[in-house]
Amino acid sequence: MPDKILNLVNGIRAQLLDDCIDRNEIPNADNADIWIINNDKAWNVKIFLTSLIRHPDPKVFLKPVFLQKDLKKTYKEYKNYNLKHLCDGYIKELDIQNKIPSIRFILNFIKNISASVSFSEDDLLKKTLMYYYSRNKDIEFYESAASLSGYSYPRIEAYYDGGTEAYVKGRDLLNGAYKSDLLRRNYVDTSHICKKCHSGFLNYREECPKCKHHNLQARVLIHHFRCAYVATETKFWQGERMVCPKCSMELRNLGVDYDKPGKVFYCLNDTCKNEFQKPLIGVHCINCKNEQAPSELNLEKIYNYELTQKAISEIFN
Numbered sequence: 001m002p003d004k005i006l007n008l009v010n011g012i013r014a015q016l017l018d019d020c021i022d023r024n025e026i027p028n029a030d031n032a033d034i035w036i037i038n039n040d041k042a043w044n045v046k047i048f049l050t051s052l053i054r055h056p057d058p059k060v061f062l063k064p065v066f067l068q069k070d071l072k073k074t075y076k077e078y079k080n081y082n083l084k085h086l087c088d089g090y091i092k093e094l095d096i097q098n099k100i101p102s103i104r105f106i107l108n109f110i111k112n113i114s115a116s117v118s119f120s121e122d123d124l125l126k127k128t129l130m131y132y133y134s135r136n137k138d139i140e141f142y143e144s145a146a147s148l149s150g151y152s153y154p155r156i157e158a159y160y161d162g163g164t165e166a167y168v169k170g171r172d173l174l175n176g177a178y179k180s181d182l183l184r185r186n187y188v189d190t191s192h193i194c195k196k197c198h199s200g201f202l203n204y205r206e207e208c209p210k211c212k213h214h215n216l217q218a219r220v221l222i223h224h225f226r227c228a229y230v231a232t233e234t235k236f237w238q239g240e241r242m243v244c245p246k247c248s249m250e251l252r253n254l255g256v257d258y259d260k261p262g263k264v265f266y267c268l269n270d271t272c273k274n275e276f277q278k279p280l281i282g283v284h285c286i287n288c289k290n291e292q293a294p295s296e297l298n299l300e301k302i303y304n305y306e307l308t309q310k311a312i313s314e315i316f317n
């Protein structure tokens, strides 16, 4: 049974999509102007939206597609699916009043290009330019703990399977478009990612410079004023009292007969037991388990992108 078609304000025909989403079946794009997701299974919705984004027909991948606010709570648990960023966002109780100008713009654009624009199925760049032009939007990143590097362009990455491919090819697409003067970029942030797998899920910790072990203990240094002896606190404790191992005097008042000039690290590796002041910093990648020095990490600048005039002319060529 085809999903329900409603006539909304300004003669806009909306199709409520439910069963076809479970089957990941794209409805006939000519039957309605906009599609409204009426399915509460977040995973199925994600798969379906991905199919729309990857679809070769501009009538499908440019179709205005909305989620319903009523279902927002249901999707909330799956916020790493980025559903909102894979479509035109939420509407409340089928109210599209304030979206009518942008819907009209998109529908006109689809009508114009369906007749005049031809492009190959795998021309992802052209699809991307067309989409963002039709939405009058910049290509913006979103922070997401579920994405490989932590910074994601959900709609671009949806073209590809798997975290690594999505990251590498998605970034290549944007970078290539920037270099061809089709996108202008605006700097937002700098991130450090694993040199091997591009993951941003990294654990930074101090390491022993001698044996690279990272189970270290920070020990407080004591400086005895009278004899100028400096050693770690543990060497001064005798039961409840602190006694200088060099001159055997008792230490009573901090700031009067001794002070604490700093800390040293002690390596808890039994075969090392190194004591040192400056540890190395080691970076462990949670994703691929690789160990690296901070200087070895890949540095990535994060940008938002906007279409250039050249891009807009290319769309209509």
Ligand SMILES: [Zn+2]
Pocket (backbone or CB within 6 Å): 208, 209, 210, 211, 212, 213, 267, 268, 269, 272, 273, 274
């Ligand atoms: Zn060590």
Ligand SMILES: [Zn+2]
Pocket (backbone or CB within 6 Å): 224, 226, 227, 228, 229, 244, 245, 246, 247, 248, 249
């Ligand atoms: Zn002393």
Ligand SMILES: [Zn+2]
Pocket (backbone or CB within 6 Å): 194, 195, 196, 197, 198, 199, 285, 286, 287, 288, 289, 290
């Ligand atoms: Zn890694």
